[in-house]
Amino acid sequence: MKLFTFPGGIHPSGKKELTCHQAVKVMPPPKMVVIPLLQHTGAICEPLVQKGDKVKKGQKIGDSNSLITAPVHASLSGVVTDIRSYPHPLGNKVRSIIIESDGLDQWAEDIKRDDNYFRLLPQEVRDKLRDKGLVGLGGAAFPTSVKLTPPADKNIDVIIINGCECEPYLTCDHRLMLDNPREIVEGLKIIMKLLDVGKGIIAIEDNKPEAIKLLSATVKMEPNIEVVAVKTKYPQGAEKQLIKALLKKEIPSGKLPFEVGVVVDNVGTAVAIYEALRDNRPLIERIITVTGSGIKEPQNVKVRIGTLFSDVIAFCGGLQGDIAKVIMGGPMMGIAQYLLDVPVIKGTSGILALTAQEVKIVQAGPCIRCSKCIESCPMNLTPYLYGLYGRRQEYEAMGKHNVADCIECGVCAYGCPARIPLVQYAKWAKMEIAQARKKKIEDGKIEKKDNR
Amino acid sequence: MAYIVSTSPHLKNTETISIVMRDVLIALAPASLAAVYFFGLPALWLMLVSMVSAIAAEFISAKIMKREVTVSDGSAAITGLLLAMVCPPGIPLWMIAIGAAVAIILAKQVFGGLGYNPFNPALVGRAVLMASWPVAMTTWITPFDAITTATPLAIAKFNLSQPLPSYWDLFLGNRAGSLGETSAAALLLGAAYLLYKKQISWHIPVSFIAAVGLLSGIMGRDPLFNILAGGLILGAFFMATDMVTSPMTGKGKIIFGGGCGILTVLIRYKGGFPEGVCYSILIFNMLTPLIDKYTMPQKFGKVKIS
Numbered sequence: 001m002k003l004f005t006f007p008g009g010i011h012p013s014g015k016k017e018l019t020c021h022q023a024v025k026v027m028p029p030p031k032m033v034v035i036p037l038l039q040h041t042g043a044i045c046e047p048l049v050q051k052g053d054k055v056k057k058g059q060k061i062g063d064s065n066s067l068i069t070a071p072v073h074a075s076l077s078g079v080v081t082d083i084r085s086y087p088h089p090l091g092n093k094v095r096s097i098i099i100e101s102d103g104l105d106q107w108a109e110d111i112k113r114d115d116n117y118f119r120l121l122p123q124e125v126r127d128k129l130r131d132k133g134l135v136g137l138g139g140a141a142f143p144t145s146v147k148l149t150p151p152a153d154k155n156i157d158v159i160i161i162n163g164c165e166c167e168p169y170l171t172c173d174h175r176l177m178l179d180n181p182r183e184i185v186e187g188l189k190i191i192m193k194l195l196d197v198g199k200g201i202i203a204i205e206d207n208k209p210e211a212i213k214l215l216s217a218t219v220k221m222e223p224n225i226e227v228v229a230v231k232t233k234y235p236q237g238a239e240k241q242l243i244k245a246l247l248k249k250e251i252p253s254g255k256l257p258f259e260v261g262v263v264v265d266n267v268g269t270a271v272a273i274y275e276a277l278r279d280n281r282p283l284i285e286r287i288i289t290v291t292g293s294g295i296k297e298p299q300n301v302k303v304r305i306g307t308l309f310s311d312v313i314a315f316c317g318g319l320q321g322d323i324a325k326v327i328m329g330g331p332m333m334g335i336a337q338y339l340l341d342v343p344v345i346k347g348t349s350g351i352l353a354l355t356a357q358e359v360k361i362v363q364a365g366p367c368i369r370c371s372k373c374i375e376s377c378p379m380n381l382t383p384y385l386y387g388l389y390g391r392r393q394e395y396e397a398m399g400k401h402n403v404a405d406c407i408e409c410g411v412c413a414y415g416c417p418a419r420i421p422l423v424q425y426a427k428w429a430k431m432e433i434a435q436a437r438k439k440k441i442e443d444g445k446i447e448k449k450d451n452r
Numbered sequence: 453m454a455y456i457v458s459t460s461p462h463l464k465n466t467e468t469i470s471i472v473m474r475d476v477l478i479a480l481a482p483a484s485l486a487a488v489y490f491f492g493l494p495a496l497w498l499m500l501v502s503m504v505s506a507i508a509a510e511f512i513s514a515k516i517m518k519r520e521v522t523v524s525d526g527s528a529a530i531t532g533l534l535l536a537m538v539c540p541p542g543i544p545l546w547m548i549a550i551g552a553a554v555a556i557i558l559a560k561q562v563f564g565g566l567g568y569n570p571f572n573p574a575l576v577g578r579a580v581l582m583a584s585w586p587v588a589m590t591t592w593i594t595p596f597d598a599i600t601t602a603t604p605l606a607i608a609k610f611n612l613s614q615p616l617p618s619y620w621d622l623f624l625g626n627r628a629g630s631l632g633e634t635s636a637a638a639l640l641l642g643a644a645y646l647l648y649k650k651q652i653s654w655h656i657p658v659s660f661i662a663a664v665g666l667l668s669g670i671m672g673r674d675p676l677f678n679i680l681a682g683g684l685i686l687g688a689f690f691m692a693t694d695m696v697t698s699p700m701t702g703k704g705k706i707i708f709g710g711g712c713g714i715l716t717v718l719i720r721y722k723g724g725f726p727e728g729v730c731y732s733i734l735i736f737n738m739l740t741p742l743i744d745k746y747t748m749p750q751k752f753g754k755v756k757i758s
Binding site: 119371 | 453456457458459461462463464467468469470471517522524535564566567568599651696698699700748749750751752753
């Protein structure tokens with residue numbers, strides 16, 4: 001059978017066997033949670049509670065009037081002990097609501113099962129998804145209600161549910177597909193109905209044959225839904241690469257999947273959508289993969305949003321060995337943490353602890369123009385130039401060579417024999433270019449609009 | 453408790469510059485052994501002196517220029533070995549030592565060291581020796597008994613009254629020529645290793661060799677003879693594929709290889725020298741930035757929508 005895939009990419013060692021064979025464990029509610037008011041792409045929320053207030057599980061405690069945002073909810077019942085800036089896993093500090101548990105773990109009164117959810121009107125569905133704080137669980141944490149509101153002039157004809165999970169080490173989506181296939185399909189059906197789309201695809205990498213088998217069986221009676229096996233290759237799960245693999249369509253540079261009539265959602269998001277509508281349940285917990293040679297008992301855990309990394313790691317037996325790096329997410333795109341006193345947020349897919357033997361710090365050498373970065377770049381870019389210009393801080397030149405199109409997947413830096421931190425240069429250039437642009441707008445030199 | 457904080461990716465494959473260079477050295481081993489087999493111990497001394505001189509030059513120039521000493525990456529050793537392979541087996545040791553030092557200092561270190569040299573250092577070394585000691589650099593000897601003779605390409609070009617070696621001798625390497633160029637069999641063995649290790653791609657060697665075969669055929673010459681008789685196999689697989697001095701995309705590599713091939717045949721039959729592989733590659737090294745500029749990949753999503 002010919003598998004669907006995209007040009008470029010790499011085959012790193014998956015290391016998924018550390019966690020993929022065990023069922024998900026539910027971590028008991030912690031004594032305390034830290035709920036950052038910003039856990040999504042968009043505007044930060046304002047607190048709806050005050051220090052000393054009593055809150056119940058599922059109660060909305062932060063919201064914003066902005067268009068692109070997602071409210072946050074209490075993941076414990078208890079007392080708000082403080083509202084202050086707190087270390088955030090994406091770096092820096094973010095204003096957060098700290099809740100201490102009362103040990104009762106009581107749901108808020110309005111969280112009730114609604115078996116007639118399918119009668120909701122499209123706008124009611126979007127309002128509910130927004131109200132329940134749903135964001136994409138694949139990593140970028142883009143508000144789901146916004147994602148499911150395509151511009152009026154765009155016709156959507158395919159919904160893709162992304163079960164690729166191409167990041168090494170992570171298996172939380174894999175386990176979700178094995179444990180909740182029904183919910184994934186129900187979530188997909190809700191999206192299809194909402195956007196009036198006649199075709200749904202569930203894409204899974206072929207290194208998860210049981211998941212493919214199980215979901216294929218689940219959609220047997222659903223003529224509009226297809227389960228497709230895609231080649232195991234990083235970054236197969238990147239939105240643009242997945243659409244290219246499945247539909248042979250390229251999202252135009254700088255545009256969203258709407259442009260080619262597609263909406264892509266992660267399997268975890270599909271389940272969360274279903275639970276938000278049927279159970280009225282806000283996004284207060286998620287499955288994360290706690291793994292790596294530095295974790296005593298690697299496993300998938302269902303944890304409350306706001307649980308500190310240190311508590312999650314303690315639940316998994318604690319750390320072992322000479323820990324050099326703790327990463328939120330997978331090893332290819334995850335974010336290195338400088339302390340464990342940070343909370344799990346909606347976009348946390350995993351906690352990965354690597355030991356000193358695995359984290360070698362090496363001096364970057366000169367580019368020998370081996371062209372491996374060009375061959376493997378899934379966006380057909382020329383990453384070696386980012387190293388060349390980046391060292392000289394020539395950001396404009398990097399912009400001309402399309403650094404804005406870089407998806408930061410890390411394929412180039414992974415294979416670079418000279419060990420040049422190409423992704424770092426690309427990220428840096430993007431920031432510098434954005435700042436230069438902002439300054440130009442402030443100085444009135446250019447108009448504020450997207451001029452792509 | 454202090455964790456390392458760095459940007460993603462946090463995983464890297466095991467390849468380093470030293471491993472790339474090690475693979476090239478391994479790939480050159482069969483041809484080196486063949487050189488010693490055909491031309492005896494003097495060949496071994498030439499290769500060793502050339503490598504030692506290249507490494508010493510790299511070390512000393514890095515010290516003088518206050519640069520990090522990068523001898524351990526193996527690139528200087530490769531330059532030295534390749535230079536010996538493209539010189540006649542009978543030249544004196546002091547000559548090869550000068551050539552290797554020139555290759556490293558003039559063609560590599562003054563441009564900024566590994567990765568910044570526009571020309572293939574070993575070929576620059578050969579070109580300098582050729583200009584400085586033309587007689588020694590064009591005096592060829594037969595394998596085994598080391599009697600002065602002409603190379604097959606010279607016999608063909610100047611219609612000398614000597615018998616041409618058979619295809620089989622050309623393939624195995626039993627003919628006059630530069631130290632490491634004679635045995636196509638040994639070179640192809642090493643080339644197969646480099647292709648298997650993905651240190652080179654097929655683009656340059658295939659287009660180079662195909663262009664030589666096609667154009668020499670069109671010009672009424674024997675294509676197979678032209679592929680096997682000179683330094684083409686060595687040049688196409690080990691010189692033109694030098695990462696630093698050749699284009700980076702598949703398309704660019706094919707233009708580069710094809711151009712080298714055309715130029716090689718033109719030099720062989722329309723120019724003054726019997727062999728043109730060295731100068732063709734050097735000239736196309738010069739064109740590499742231009743080829744790169746016009747063959748950059750088209751970025752993903754650069755499509756017009758209606």
